[in-house]
Amino acid sequence: MKTSLLITAACLLAILSTIGASLPYPILPPLFAADASNNLNHFLGLPPKLLFGIALSINPLGLLIGSGLLGPLSDRYGRRPILLGSAIGAAIGHAITAWALIAQSYPLFIFARFVTGLLEGNSSVARAMLADRLTGDLRVQALAWLNGAFYAGWLAGPLLAGITLIWGITVPFWTAVVALLLTAALIAMTLPKEAESHLTTSWWQVARDKHSLNLVRYPVMRTLFIIQLSYTCGVTAFYEFFPLWLVENGGYDAQGIAWVTAGLCGLMMVSSIFAGRPNKIEPLKRVRIHAYLAALAIACVGIGNIWLGLVAIILFGLPNAFYNALLPSWCSEKFGHHGHGAVMGLISTTFCLANIIMALAGAVLTLIDTRVILLLGAALSTWAAWRIGVWKKHLESNVATDTQNIMTTN
Template structure:
């Protein structure tokens, strides 16, 4: 097995899964804002905005559950079969989505989007696969490139939809189907067949007893979860509400927001290409530094100055890309014995959970002032950075005691 092919397969799958999740963003609003009533935007006579909200949130819900379960399932059944099944299954989900749009079937559309999200939550499996087979600086670089592929997907998804919608509303989804099937083919070529496990646990037993949150019984992983949740709450506060800030404080409209988002994704993608380079600093020390840097960028946006805020939005991509490259690699070294799939699943699931939490809190705080949710996010990320420093010392003391005992 050639390492470049392995990394390419993981990055391609991560890219296409993210593209699939981001595809509907420019497609759904016109469908549910259309003057002409149809079975899709007036299902059961419900308000179109309510139907739109459900349609927009159902895929991230699937991603949340998929991120929790697919990683541990790959620990039990192997990376290759789970990656192949999730890629092919997501392709089928996109095909059903296209069919639901043609039939104007809202229930089928919702089910298809949920299943697609569930199967596109395979980023933890791709991370675990790289963590299994790579070591040292190459592992850090590969995980960094994987993150770059994910960031690119969030940019490429809406662009793909916008460029191909002119040929028909279902065309973007059929392109996603073809691309995912090609990715599955590459995975089948790049990954050798794994030795069948001798364990007898079923997939249902794994889902019930080995999901990512099962790791919270371990004190050190519980600390990781708390720190990661605090940091990602700050990040998701930024992601979810900087577009509203752009409207209120910088006078931006849809086109301007799109260009700012493209610039941010571009910075994160380029930063990911160099984030895995060797450094004299300890990994957690670098993680702490970049968490402080990201918190500062969020705080600057929250203060409301237009020009400083615009610069901070773009520059935020640099520390966030480094943080997301370094932390999974360190976790793979420190906690890999718990199962790489479960550990990577915990990291991804925490981000999904933070999205939900900050969306709820932000919906209240923005009624007062949009800057409040951004400043709250900055405080939470700052606390996470501070806690990383203390945790680093606690882990060093624990390791020292273990060495003395030996």
């Protein structure tokens, strides 16, 4: 088995899983904000913005469930069959999505997006695959490339949609089908068949007992979860609804949204290269600063005109990239005794949960004004930044107390 093929397969899976989530972002806002009614944007006579919010939330719901189930299932049944099955199944999900758009069937569209998200929640399996097969510095480097691939997916999804939409609204989804099937073929060639597992527990017991959300029973991890949920709720409010803001305030079409998103994700990718470099400022303090800056960018979109909003949308990628690079590494150092995989899984699962919460909240708040959900996102990220500062002082106080106790005992 060639290591280069193994890493390529894992990174392709990472890119395609985020492409699946981000592909509709430039497609859906013009569709649901269209003046002409159709069976998609007027299903059961419901408001188009409410239908839009539900459509946004259903894929992350699938990702949330899939990320909690597919990893433990791969421990029991093997990485190869789970990765093959999820890649092929996600390809089928994209095909059904295309069919639903042609038929203008909102229920079928929602079903397809949920199934696609469920099967694309295989990021933990891809990480486990690399951890299983690689060691030492090569493992660290491969996992770093995998994280970069997730960023690339957020860039590639909207770009793919914008570039291929000129041939029809379903073409982006058929392109994803072909890419996923090619990835499945690469997995089949790269990963050897595995020995049958001798685990006696059921798949449900494995998924339940190993789920990352079990960590919230520890007070310090519960604090991390609350802070991360608040910050990512702000981020997902921004991700999910700035395209709709562009449609309403700038008259942008899908191609225009795709290029703005490309600028945002391009800056985020470049920033991630420099985010991990050594710095004299304490990591958690830097995390707090970048959370404040991200909140400021979101607020500028919510209160600004089209030009200020465009600049803020793109510049948001800078602090968000630094935040996402610094917080996981700090958590790995501080809480690694809980298991690196479990801690990273908690962070990923929190992001999926935030997607669902803010998509549903936005479905209601955008009925008032799209800017309301953006300003709520800015407020939540600001609160997270403030709470990080309070938490930092608390942790430093505990360390000082422990040190004093040790000195007194000696």
